Amino acid sequence: MNYPPHLNEIFEKLRNGYHISPEDEDRNSTRLAKIAVFSFILIDHIANRGLPVEPTIFADSFTLRGLPHFSLDSYRARLEQVGILEHGDLRDVINHLKNVGWAKWIGDDEFQFLRPFHRMLDKCLELAKQAGESVDEAPLGSQEATQQPEGEGEPRA
Numbered sequence: 001m002n003y004p005p006h007l008n009e010i011f012e013k014l015r016n017g018y019h020i021s022p023e024d025e026d027r028n029s030t031r032l033a034k035i036a037v038f039s040f041i042l043i044d045h046i047a048n049r050g051l052p053v054e055p056t057i058f059a060d061s062f063t064l065r066g067l068p069h070f071s072l073d074s075y076r077a078r079l080e081q082v083g084i085l086e087h088g089d090l091r092d093v094i095n096h097l098k099n100v101g102w103a104k105w106i107g108d109d110e111f112q113f114l115r116p117f118h119r120m121l122d123k124c125l126e127l128a129k130q131a132g133e134s135v136d137e138a139p140l141g142s143q144e145a146t147q148q149p150e151g152e153g154e155p156r157a
């Protein structure tokens with residue numbers, strides 16, 4: 001699959017742990033960076049829980065407050081690099097996913113991914129394989145988790 005050059009660069013930086021700073025004037029690059037970081041963190045979290053990534057992404061629904069994105073210091077650091085600082089910023093990312101047809105809201109705080117999200121999922125998995133590691137073996141969140149209310153970070157079936 002051919003991906004926009006910005007997407008390849010963003011994933012390369014994520015895989016190598018580099019700081020991401022999209023061009024200030026390139027709004028699409030900024031949005032794409034946020035989507036890439038959001039996606040990579042969610043996929044990493046699912047894989048680290050020992051769940052199959054693709055079926056979990058497409059069969060489950062997720063709650064905004066239940067997302068794992070602020071549960072680890074390493075996740076928060078990556079989010080801060082692209083300007084995602086709070087749950088409201090995550091809502092903005094999901095709204096953009098909705099606008100491009102990759103997700104849909106099924107409630108005020110609950111959403112599902114749609115099949116076109118496969119482009120992002122495939123790219124995440126492809127880059128993990130290129131690194132010679134599976135998503136399970138190359139976690140983004142290697143730091144200790146911070147306290148999170150029980151049931152948070154879990155997809156809703």
